[in-house]
Amino acid sequence: MSELTLTVMRLGFLAVLWLFVIVAVQVIRSDLFGTRVTQRATARRAADARDRQQQPQRGRPQAPARPGRQRRGAPTKLVITEGSLTGTTVALQGQTITLGRAHDSTIVLDDDYASGRHARIYPDRDGQWIIEDLGSTNGTYLDRARLTAPAPIPPGSAVRIGKTVIELRK
């Protein structure tokens, strides 16, 4: 093999190696998505429009829970939609879910406005999921009302604890 060919291959290989590094850095650069800034007013209008669309389905009264068997369309997972834990999901398998800052909670809330043992979510005999406030300082909100007694969580409604919003999904 001639000296020239080997030199070309040697330098070519180094170039290819660095090319890989540069392409990898480009991938990292395009991986920084940044943040999206939306106008409040338009965001609210969009949300209102969506609410109106969903109104017909949500308008009919909730069918009372039929006792003794798992209802069709019962929620299967708990989703955190706002707050520092956004995106966390927990499967609902009939177990009690405790929420709070205490580290042995099922969902450890990293939220200044949550108490150590803030609330718990558990299924009653009919398979309906109930939320109960455990004497928290800042309260637990179901939709916009502060909880005073254990209450069932209707589908599509949000539970707010401090800055964390929780929903039950199918």
Place this chain on the structure above:
Amino acid sequence: MSGAVRDGRPEAAMSGISTTGNTTVGTFAPPSRRNTELAMLVFAVLVPVLAYANAGLAKHDELPAGMAGYGLGLAAIAGVAHLVVRRWAPYADPLMLPLATLLNGLGLVLIWRLDQEPSVTTDSLGGALAPGQLMWSGLGVVLFLGVLIFLKDHRILQRYTYISMLVAMVLLVSPLFFGEVNGARIWVRIPGVGTLQPGEFAKIVIAVFFAGYLMVKRDALALASRRFLGLHWPRGRDLGPILMVWAVSLMILVFETDLGMSLLFFGVFVVMLYVATERTSWIVFGLLLSATGAIAVAGINAHVGERVDNWLDPLALAPNGGVKESAQVMYSFGSGGMLGTGLGQGYSWLIGGIATKSDYILATVGEELGLVGMMAVLMLYGLLIERGLRTALAARDPFGKLLAIGLTGTFALQVFVVAGGVTGLIPLTGMTMPFLAQGGSSVIANWALIALLLRISDTARRPAPSPSNPTDAEQTQVVRP
């Protein structure tokens, strides 16, 4: 906050961090980026194939006979791994798998190239090692797939915090019952299978234990402190765990004379302690402890003392009048110069023995690819570590954050300890360069480590579900004094 008050809408100022004025700041839903990963993987397989052709042409004036075999082997490994990531971790980081594949492929080429030198491929040294290494890489990827498929959520590992501690201890202690190899007791011999380096697996299990332990204890460690000399110092009773880890790492050093593992074990603990508590005093304290321990042990242990002497005076002659390995490595780097001698045209194999293919593999990189190639390889490690840290930043749960930091920290410390040892920055420690160096345990354990990082990264980068019924932020407000 004051900006929002200025434009006359105090209620906006009280509605939390995410809103200022009348705009909402959200994040873009990240795409899964699996196609980027596929493209990078193709690139990552082509580079080692090119290197292989290059080395073969330089060595034998022809394309190496096994080129198709090795190329297809690497491509098969990468392809299967990609398909499994696509199915079981669709939002995972797009760069980790290509980077690991490229490093593994380069390692295979370098070992194959050294196999072509008869003096380091004698039967007593195990013959040609590249086929074995390819098999171990395959096994490593099988473990990688296993972790991705069967570990659905990294938070499950949190349940096994204290079991991990036990397993790690057993793994660390087990080599004591077997003989020394090259002055260090780091091997376990399994009859019929070969030898295993349990320390390589222990480093992953230890990260799991530290992450679980620190997640529970970090408040006590971070908040209870006294201020002294401008730093927050921990209370005496909180020093217990760090002193215990220090004692264990010293015991590894004294009884197994494993400098690298001891450094890694203690270093990762200090790194994770710092990340968990955000207290600089832990780093100062950890550095003081490790310096004290290292000096004390170097004084009493002959093997460690010899390594330190080699580091202080690398060009000193051996008792038989020849140069030592530390000097030979420097000659290799020197003869490589800026652009290197080209693959297959260096003399790093003169270092001799098995060490050329494992501990000193970077000498071959430095000689045959030169400073330019060496920097590129170190950049590849740097990028892999950057992706790991980015995963830790993006992870939402504290356990995942700490685990990602622990795994990345282990990887980074290992690269530093090996590269620093070979280039003469710190005493040589006898660890393996992840993915690059010959060694079955190392390559298997590192593939498992990458799989864990991908699992955490998949959870971290998965787009958040949008609230189906957004509660208006102005209804419930966060009131700050």
